[in-house]
Amino acid sequence: MKESNKFQNKIGVHVPSLLLPAKNVDMCKWSVVACDQYTSQPDYWKEVEKIVGSNPSTLHLIFPEVYLGKGDDDERIDKINHCMEEYIKNGTLVEHEPALIYVERKTSHTESRKGLIIAVDLECYDYEKGSCTLIRATEGTVLDRLPPRIKIRQNAPIELPHIMLLIDDPDKTVIEPLSEKLDKFEKIYDFDLMMNGGHIKGYKIDDEDTIKSILDALEKLTDPDNFRSRYELDSCRDVLLFAAGDGNHSLATAKACWESLKTGLSPEERENHPARFALVELVNVHDEGLVFEPIHRVVFNVDVNNMLEKLTEYFTGTSKAYWIDCSSEEQAFEEAKKFPGQPDKHVIPFTSKDIKGLIVVENPVHNIEVGTLQSFLDEYLKDHASARIDYIHGYDVVERLGSMDSNIGFYLPPMDKKDLFKTVILDGVLPRKTFSMGEAEEKRFYLECRKIR
Structure with a gap:
């Protein structure tokens, strides 16, 4: 089925032909959470495997990152690509006419989060630092995280992303009006x-009038005067319409694969090649159901005392760091409250098996705590090859993992989601893993697919 190009626009939006499971597929077993979640919790994925068994499932189409580097990467990737082919051939996946999908998600943390499944033009996206494209990353891209994902996508016949792109639509003109006419879909x-x-x-949204109204509302968000007024910009800056909220590295992978593929295509072939586009869920940053949660850090296999000593040595010159010993995590958080709203101090509680406490960095050079901590961790990890870092959702997981032998966990504060777009416009990408859109179980689950070959 050829994808439609009748909805031409200047905002990088594409109306995709989606692949959805056949009616006899158990959807509860079909849909699994994003591959980059629970990366230090193999028990989670073992339980998912038990639930799914041999049933059709997106579990068989992804590479959970908890298993990366276990010695069977190539074998897993071959199985993934083979399974994709099989699901297309045996009718597990059924292709639909070009359409968008309006999504409502309820979680244990929120009653409703609204989204819109669309495809975006990768020619309008650049993940490099300093990018001024219509679609931008919100965090630094870790290039060494791309190769295993590229290995999967470069030979894959389909994509099934967990990418969530954000729009800054305070008047709720794009997605929210759809909820008022669900009886028509x-x-x-x-x-x-x-x-x-x-x-x-x-x-499913497949009528032309509704799709055009969505595109018109998105296009209004790109009006230059509106854009400058919204962010109080006194100079001409390139418009930012879509900011990658989740799935930064999956979107970067799609971009890298497209850049490689298009070199062998004619200009005509490039124009509408399916791999030029990437499937995403669009979410309004002002949706009440969208909550920005902090992403914490746990560092494994370290000498905690030595690490704290190195941390205090790292901050020199105008910056200075020290740590306060506490009897428990609770006391550390209470101590942190004694430093309210002081821009000249960054305060970061931490936990380990034998030491609990609070790190204080005076006169930090970074704007937010995560930038201050990450700058040290990057340098520390360069000199300690046996140490390993993981990015953790949830205070309870940090406490459990950080309190194990030779581990240390750092608790980071949340970011105000209303500041995201202006920060990216003015300062560029944030430090990697600055925020999470909800808790791990609230992440996008794989569901819709799309042909890219």
Whole structure:
């Protein structure tokens, strides 16, 4: 089925032909959480494997990153690509006419989060630092995280992303109006997600008038005068319409694969090649159901005392660091409250098996705590090859992992989501893993697919 190009626009939006599971597929077993979640919790993925068994599932189409580097990467990738081919051939995946999908997600943390499944033009996206494209990364891209994802995508016949792009639409003109006319759309799925993932509903939007109204509303957000007024900009800056909220590295992978592929295509072939576009879920940053959670750090296999000593030595010159010993995590958080709103101090509670406490950095050179901490961790990890870092959702997981032998966990504060777009416009990308859109179980679950070959 050829994808439609009748909805031409200047904002990098593409109306995709989606692949959805056949009606006999158990959707609860089909849909699993993003591959980059629970990366230090193999028990989670073992339980998912038990639930899924041999049933059709996106679990067989992804590479959970908890298993990366275990010695069977190539074998896993071959199985993934083979399974994709099989699902297309045996009718597990059914292709639909070009359409968008309106999504409503309920989780244990929020009653409703609204989204819109679209495809975006990778020619309008650049993940490099200093990018001024219509679609931009919100965090630094870690290039060494791309190769395993590229290995999967470069030979894959389909994509099934967990990318969530954000728009800054305070008047709620793009996605929210759709909720008022759901009776006009076909409901194509409605089921409970596994492993405390909540509930999800999807409605197909294929009528031209509704699609055009969505594109018109998006285009209004790119009006230069409106853009400058919204962010109080006194100079001409390139418009930012879509900011990558989740799936930064998956979107970067799609971009890298497209840049490689297009070199062998004619100009005509490039124009509408399916790999030029990437499937995403669009979410309004002002949606009440969208909450920015901090992403914490746990460092494994370290001498905690030595690490704290290195940390205090790292901050020199105008910056100075020290740490306060506490009897428990609770006391550390209470001590942190004694430093309210002081821009000349960054305060970071930490936990380990034998030491709990609070790191204080005076006169930091970075704007936010995560930048201050990450600058040290990057340098420390260069000199300590046996140490390993993981990026953690949830205070309880940090406490559990950080309190194990030779580990240390750092707790970071949340970021105000209303500051995201202006920060990216003015300062560029944030330090990697600055924020998370909700807790791990609230992340996007794989569901819709799309042909890219």
